[in-house]
Amino acid sequence: MCGIAGWVDWERDLTQERTTIETMTDTLVPRGPDAGGVWLSPQATLGHRRLAVIDLAGGVQPMRAARHGQQPCVLTFSGEIYNFRELRAELRQLGHDFRTSSDTEVLLHCYLEWGEKCVPKLNGMFAFGIWDPNRQGLLLVRDRLGVKPLFYFPYATGAVFGSELKTVLAHPLASPAVGLEGFAEILCFTQTPGVPIFRDIRPLRSGHYAWIDRQGCHEQRYWALESAPHPDDLPTSVGTVRGLLDDIVRRQLIADVPVATLLSGGLDSSAVTALATEVLREQERGTLATYSIDFEGNQDNFAPTAIRPEQDTPFARLVTQHVGSDHTELLLRTDDVIKARPEVLRARDLPGFADINAAQYLLFREVKGHSTVALSGESADEIFGGYPWFFDPRMRDAPTFPWAASLAAFEPLLDPGLWQALRPREYVADRYSQAIAEVPRLAGEAPADARVREMFYLNLTRWLSMLLEFKDRMSMRVGLEVRVPFCDHRLVEYVWNTPWAFKAADGRIKGxxxxxVADLLPAAVLNRKKTSFPVSQNPAYEQALREEMRAELADPQSALRPLVRPAAVLDLVAGEQQEQAMWRSADTLSFLLQVAEWLRVYNVRIE
Structure with a gap:
């Protein structure tokens, strides 16, 4: 896993721009703490920061290679290609020679052989840029589910790209200007594919590549969900899912560095942990390391809610005893969570769920002290239907995103003029209609099943992208590579067309x-209720948020004050904290505080 950066321009000599590309690349040092490099030519320059995982000595980038007497193509690559061994064997039969055992070199030779047509052959999580001097163009590619990030800023005579927003913003042509559409995206959590937050800095859409040359920039989709009748019965479907998971976890354990799993004690992470344990034991690679978290004070202050009905710790302990892992429990102190929030913002470059992100960041920092790669259970809920809104008719049938309930918390707090300009409810309705229009339909599908298919599409293309973004930014901020087995496109494609009656077999969530995985886990874990990522329920955390907000609003130079109704926010601060199904008052305060810091740190202009 790494960080990438680059710049192409057809009307200036980029060999004179070393300082610029180095400045951009330096923003990615946390993503790639092991090595770095830049490459320059008149029309293109590429930067790379490396987190060494496979072929520690041989995978140095930017990497160059050529065939048949042509000029060398140059690659900067972030991610992992899990089927690189099969691809290397195929390329060798076609006459390619290899100097290293890295997946990076295999990827570059895939392009030399097949051009853009190589992309559908790749199994993995990836974002990369290839400069082709023979065609005088730049190819930018992002993986199918959007596990790895990639942003680019096209302009009249060229384009700038990077793994993170801060990388592109480090270029002198880029600006931290945010339009009303971008601010609405932040406030509404719509995660519309391809819509920029900072004006003109586009996220490359998942499952797409962009070709940039003198004629301009052209995005092309190479992968999408396709609806078709499911060919298998339930027992065959169960066996196929298990076979895919066995193969996926085995592939994703390939590494030349220590590997761990993130274990919450929920079904998804426990299944990954059990499968990984079997592979490591079979390969005689030692005991699997597992990690979990809890918050200081939660043992005494925990109160069950609809989305957090029970604590994780007892179940994580049960799993680690069952599989025999080397387990670490990280107890997060309130002060540590608060202190981590500024680092969380700089990791993500955008405001978000600060307490969850801070907990992730602190967990990943602990894991990084012992391992370089960790496997996670992310995306199983989106693929198999694990959220309440798949089962609750009121949430499932409501004509909006199920997570849009947070808007109700913001309406009385924002400045009325800003609320009117943003039109958040209308914005959400428009983006929802756009998403529903994209859903690939299955002819003859019953209305109830068609609605469930819509819900899966919303989750896979909107909600999941936000969760993957959190996971990537927080883990890569400490140089930890987190792999997500449930995002393997083969599993996603197969389960997408599996009937809802199979996904909810016998009326069970994720049946x-x-x-x-029934044979892998203790019954208590196998039958456990869905529990969301833990948050602090320590009153000291809520009190710290209140004091911080009072100080923010007391500052006449506050960047937040013009955006809110200060009196209404202070009423929220003074009132009792409210625990709702999806959104707490503490979440509202935390989010607004992150907005305030974001405006200051990034010199954001809302236009």
Missing amino acids: LLRDA
Whole structure:
């Protein structure tokens, strides 16, 4: 896993721009703490920061290679290609020679052989740029589910790109200007594919590549969900899911560095942990390291809610005892969570769920002290249907994003003029209609099943992208590579067309997945209720948020004050904290405080 950066321009000599590309690349040092390099030519310059995972000595980038007497193409690559061994064997039969055992070199030779047509052949999580001097163009590519980030800023005579927003913003042509559309995206959590937050800095859409040359920039989709009748019965479907998971976890354990798993004690991470344990034991690679977290004070202050009905710790302990892992429990202190929030903002470059992100960041920092790669259970809920809104008719059938309920918390707090300019409710309605229009339909599908298919599409293309963004930014901020087995496109494609009656077999949430891993887990874990990522329920955390908000609003130079109704926010600060199904008052305060810091740190202009 690494960080990438680059710049192409057809009307200036980029060999004179070393300082610029180095400045951009330096923003990615946390993503790639092991090595770095830049490459320059008149029309293109590329930067790279490396987190060494496979072929520690041979995978140095930017990497160059050529065939048949042509000029060398140059690659800067972030991610992992899990089927690189099969691809290397195929390329060798076609006459390619290899100097290293890295997946980076295999990827570059895939392009030399097949051009853009190589992309559908790749299994993995990836974002990369290839400069082709023979065609005088730049190819930018992002993986199918958007596990790895990639942003680019096209302009009249060229383009700038990077793994993170801060990388592009480090270029002198880029600006931290945010339009009303971008601010609405932040406030509404719509995560519309391809819509920029900072004006003109586009996120390359997942499952797409962009070709940039003198004629301009052209995005092309290479992968999408396709609806078709499911060919298998339930027992065959269960067996197929299990076979895919076995293969996926085995592939994603390939590394030349220590590997761990993130274990919450929920079904998804426990299944990954159990599968990984079997592979490591079979390969005689030692005991699997597992990690979990909890918050200081939660043992005494925990109160069950609809989305957090029970604590994780007892179940994580049960799993680690069952599989025999080397387990670490990280207890997060309130002060540490608060102190981590500024680092969280700089990791993500955008405001978000500060307490969850801070907990992730602190967990990943602990894991990084012992391992360089960790496997996670992310995205199983989106693929198999694990959220309440798949089962609750009121949430499932409501004509909006199920997570849009947070808007109600913001309406009385924002400045009325800003609320009117943003039109958040209308914005959400428009983006929801756009998403529903994209859903690939299955002819003859019953209305109830068609609605469930819509819900899966919303989750896979909107909600999941936000969770993957959190996971990537927080883990890469400490140089930890987190792999997500449930995002393997083969599993996603297969389960997408599996009937809802199979996914919820016997009326159980994620019944298909539970049946596929039934032999691996203790019954208490196998039958456990869905529990969301833990948050601090320590009153000291809520009190710290209140005091911080009072100080923010007391500052006449506050960047937040013009955007809110200060009196209404202070009423929220003074009132009782409210625990709702999806959104707490503490979440509102935390988010607004992150907005305030974001405006200051990034010199944001809302236009």
